[in-house]
Every structure is written in C-alpha cells, then in structure tokens.
Amino acid sequence: MRMLGRTLRLAVMTAALAIAMTGALALPIGAQTATSDGPKIGASTGLPLPRFVSVKSGEVNVRRGPGTNYPIDWVFVRAGVPVEIIAESDHWRKIRDVDGATGWVHKQLLQGDRMALILGAVNDMIDSPYGNFEVVARVEGGVIARLEACDTGWCRLRIGDVEGWLPKSVIYGVYPEETFK
Incomplete structure (x- = not known):
C-alpha cells in the first residue's frame, strides 16, 4: 500500500522521536478549534475533526509537517485508500492511516469520496x-x-x-x- 515499508517508517519515526526528545525538532500542531459541544472543527474548512476521506491518486507523499519543505515519510501508491483527517493547517491535512501512522498531505491530494x-x-x-x-x-x-x-x-x-x-x-x-x- 505504501512505497516505504513498515520497518523503514518505524526507523524514521524512531529517529524523529529521538531528535524531538533532544528539543531539536518541533513538530507543528494542526489548526483546530473546539466547539461548545465538544467536537473539534477544522479551522481551514469548518468541517468536523476527525473525519474520513480518501487518497485521490496513486502517488501521494505523506510528509513530516505541513509543507513541501518537510521530509517525505512515506508514499501512498494506491488511489482510494481511506484515511482520517485529524488536523488542518492552511492547505495541508494531517492524516492517520489504517495502521495508525500519521503525516501531512496537501489537500488537493485528498478527496471527499467515502471509501x-x-x-x-x-x-x-x-x-x-x-x-x-x-x-x-x-x-x-x-x-x-x-x-x-x-x-x-x-x-x-x-x-x-x-x-x-x-x-x-x-x-x-x-x-x-x-x-x-
């Protein structure tokens, strides 16, 4: 399903955690607001968080942060894969996949089709x-x-x-x- 294997992704995530623990890396937190009723609403879209969408194309980079200057952690190689949007930052969406892995994807690479x-x-x-x-x-x-x-x-x-x-x-x-x- 992804170009990089689980082992490589785990190694990258472990390295990122080690760097973060030293204070050298600050991962961005997606913009979101809580309503008076409790559910979170995406600041960029006004849509509920979390919510399911799907990957639009067969090659979607998942990055460590919300921007092209952040490294690619893995690549979806299959269109239609469902993912969960858990945060928003301008044109970027933080997603979680079926394995629980998280990363940032540009909004144009996601679609609202429910898969x-x-x-x-x-x-x-x-x-x-x-x-x-x-x-x-x-x-x-x-x-x-x-x-x-x-x-x-x-x-x-x-x-x-x-x-x-x-x-x-x-x-x-x-x-x-x-x-x-």
Whole structure:
C-alpha cells in the first residue's frame, strides 16, 4: 500500500522521536478549534475533526509537517485508500492511516469520496443484513470499496458492479457510531 515499508517508517519515526526528545525538532500542531459541544472543527474548512476521506491518486507523499519543505515519510501508491483527517493547517491535512501512522498531505491530494478498506482475511458480503440473506461475494482483506451507506452495525459497499453489506467491524473508513445514506 505504501512505497516505504513498515520497518523503514518505524526507523524514521524512531529517529524523529529521538531528535524531538533532544528539543531539536518541533513538530507543528494542526489548526483546530473546539466547539461548545465538544467536537473539534477544522479551522481551514469548518468541517468536523476527525473525519474520513480518501487518497485521490496513486502517488501521494505523506510528509513530516505541513509543507513541501518537510521530509517525505512515506508514499501512498494506491488511489482510494481511506484515511482520517485529524488536523488542518492552511492547505495541508494531517492524516492517520489504517495502521495508525500519521503525516501531512496537501489537500488537493485528498478527496471527499467515502471509501472503505476491507480488514481481515476473507469476508462474506451479503445482499441484506436484515432477515434472510444471500452471499453476493467473498471479499478479501485489502480490497478497497466505495461506501454507499451505513447503519448501526452494517455498511452497504460497492466493489465494481457488485453491491452488498459487510459489518462495520471488518471495515476501515467509517466510525462505529456513524450512520449515513
């Protein structure tokens, strides 16, 4: 999914932590404000934080800070991967991926399309989560699907021309309490 492997990313993050502990590196904090109700709102967009979006293209640099002068920590090499925006700074968004890794991406490299990354080994996609159901597809972990709708415990997804339901527990790209049509 990313050009740099987990081991290299861990080594880079460990080095950054060591530098930060010496006081030589100050990582920027994204601009955000808390509303009186508690949720955070992005200062640049006015949209809620955190929120899910997806990677727009097949080559997206993830940087250590909000600007091209910061080093690239890793590169997404697959379009449609869901990521979570956790902070904003002008034209940059701090994202978190399925592994919990964070970094900064320019806003033009992200899109609002709701996508899902299927977790686990193989999951049965069913035609309806209510009453009797039929399996419409067997979906392997790592597949990216379009999120069509989510209710209490299930999401309707589209993979190519196949549409069906999977439990939220096997999906990255939606919050457990989130519902939408």
